[in-house]
Amino acid sequence: MADESNVIKEEVKDEQDILRRVFNILRENSPELVGFSLLTVIMPPQVLLEGTKKTIFVNFMDYCKTMRRQPAHVRAFLLAELGTSDTPDAQQRLVVRGRLTSKNFEGLLRRYVCGYVVCFDCKSTNTTFTREVRLFFVRCEQCGSERCAPQIRMNRTYLGRRKTGYIGSSSLIMKGKETKDTD
CATH class of the missing domain: 3.30.30.170 (Defensin A-like)
Structure with missing residues (x-):
């Protein structure tokens, strides 16, 4: 079990490294394709x-x-x-x-x-x-x-x-009588 999880973690790291390289190449060649705001x-x-x-x-x-x-x-x-x-x-x-x-x-x-x-x-x-x-x-x-x-x-x-017993924004019905909301 531990060996399988280590293999999966290494694969995820490799995939993340590949994605970083691709985004860096895109940023260098055509920055308008890669939105910097998405990286916030x-x-x-x-x-x-x-x-x-x-x-x-x-x-x-x-x-x-x-x-x-x-x-x-x-x-x-x-x-x-x-x-x-x-x-x-x-x-x-x-x-x-x-x-x-x-x-x-x-x-x-x-x-x-x-x-x-x-x-x-x-x-x-x-x-x-x-x-x-x-x-x-x-x-x-x-x-x-x-x-x-x-x-x-x-x-x-x-x-x-x-x-959800609120009617409008200022009145609340409690046990048949109407009172002002104090929140």
């Missing part, structure tokens, strides 16, 4: 638990700088998707109410990148994010295309813990 690597989110009710997203500002997006917009997206609130932090970290894992943040960041960073036409991450009047636009620096970015909407079913 984002590190996994570093998440710490503070007590039992707070989660700290440590490398939040690094993500914002890598994506070249305003931290306020990324924060608004994450908080709306999680359906929670944050507390200010002097070290520019995101402190969120609730116990979350790095997988939760990783999935949300992927959704953010797909919706607000990546160009739909050429799949480049070399885009700018601007606001004109009331709409946000994503403009690709590589191909020149432009699209309207989706609005940030509250998603109360992301973590799967809450029931």
Whole structure:
């Protein structure tokens, strides 16, 4: 068994070396065929638990700088998707109410990148994010295309813990009487 796994690992390494050589040759001869934006690597989110009710997203500002997006917009997206609130932090970290894992943040960041960073036409991450009047636009620096970015909407079913008893955004029906939502 151990010999078979070592053979498989060596074969995978050989295949990766061949792929690297092919991409290097393509980059040298025709760089327009190989999208450098596809090679953008984002590190996994570093998440710490503070007590039992707070989660700290440590490398939040690094993500914002890598994506070249305003931290306020990324924060608004994450908080709306999680359906929670944050507390200010002097070290520019995101402190969120609730116990979350790095997988939760990783999935949300992927959704953010797909919706607000990546160009739909050429799949480049070399885009700018601007606001004109009331709409946000994503403009690709590589191909020149432009699209309207989706609005940030509250998603109360992301973590799967809450029931979908919400009607609209401000009222909740509990045991036959209508009360205001305090979230």
